[in-house]
Amino acid sequence: MKITYLGHASLSIEAHGKTIIIDPYITENELAKSIDINKLEADYILVTHAHGDHILDVETIAKRTKAKVISNFEIVTYFEAKGIEGHPMNIGGTWSFDFGKIHMVNALHSSSFPDGSYGGNPCGFVLETAHHKIYIAGDTALTYDMKLIPKLIGELDLAVLPIGDNFTMGVKSAIKACDFLACKKVLGYHYDTFGYIKIDKVKAIGRFAKKRLELNLLPIGDALKL
Ligand code: NI
Numbered sequence: 001m002k003i004t005y006l007g008h009a010s011l012s013i014e015a016h017g018k019t020i021i022i023d024p025y026i027t028e029n030e031l032a033k034s035i036d037i038n039k040l041e042a043d044y045i046l047v048t049h050a051h052g053d054h055i056l057d058v059e060t061i062a063k064r065t066k067a068k069v070i071s072n073f074e075i076v077t078y079f080e081a082k083g084i085e086g087h088p089m090n091i092g093g094t095w096s097f098d099f100g101k102i103h104m105v106n107a108l109h110s111s112s113f114p115d116g117s118y119g120g121n122p123c124g125f126v127l128e129t130a131h132h133k134i135y136i137a138g139d140t141a142l143t144y145d146m147k148l149i150p151k152l153i154g155e156l157d158l159a160v161l162p163i164g165d166n167f168t169m170g171v172k173s174a175i176k177a178c179d180f181l182a183c184k185k186v187l188g189y190h191y192d193t194f195g196y197i198k199i200d201k202v203k204a205i206g207r208f209a210k211k212r213l214e215l216n217l218l219p220i221g222d223a224l225k226l
């Protein structure tokens with residue numbers, strides 16, 4: 001599995017020959033100028049919630065690539081009205097796709113569309129393939145529900161966690177999340193994009209290392225291989 005960081009909370013994951021884009025917010029991200037959304041491949045687009053910094057480029061990418069949107073019922077319905085194919089899920093559900101399974105899990109956050117309309121509940125995803133299990137937290141606070149993930153789904157190879165604080169978990173909560181998730185390898189996201197979420201990256205990596213945890217912070221466009 002190859003996980004490419006596209007800036008903010010956006011990822012591109014290659015799994016079983018399919019490409020899965022997560023929460024594309026690229027064209028308005030000053031830090032992600034090196035990413036050309038017209039060159040991104042996508043078979044699926046996973047959307048954790050309806051906030052603008054997670055859905056901005058969904059429509060453009062989906063219309064060009066014919067990617068299927070996997071999200072909550074409300075978000076899938078919103079994109080279906082624009083002629084985009086979707087697969088609706090809700091929290092607690094699992095579905096088998098051609099690349100593996102998606103488990104939709106709880107996130108503690110909010111989820112209105114940029115125009116204020118209802119975007120359902122925010123979520124996280126566990127992507128499970130034959131060889132790997134990765135947790136993509138979405139925008140969330142630390143929750144006790146994270147303890148359920150390894151219990152129900154099994155040992156995680158990677159946790160993708162927000163670490164920018166203010167709108168989501170910060171470093172301290174993300175370190176505790178590793179304990180709840182029983183996972184030592186983290187890809188940090190949702191930091192540095194705008195003023196409220198700027199972090200000291202060297203300090204953050206050091207704080208994880210002190211607890212024998214590995215925090216990966218990728219330059220935009222770089223990838224992590226599992
Ligand atoms: Ni959000």
Ligand code: MN
Pocket residue numbers: 009051053054139167190
């Ligand atoms: Mn966000």
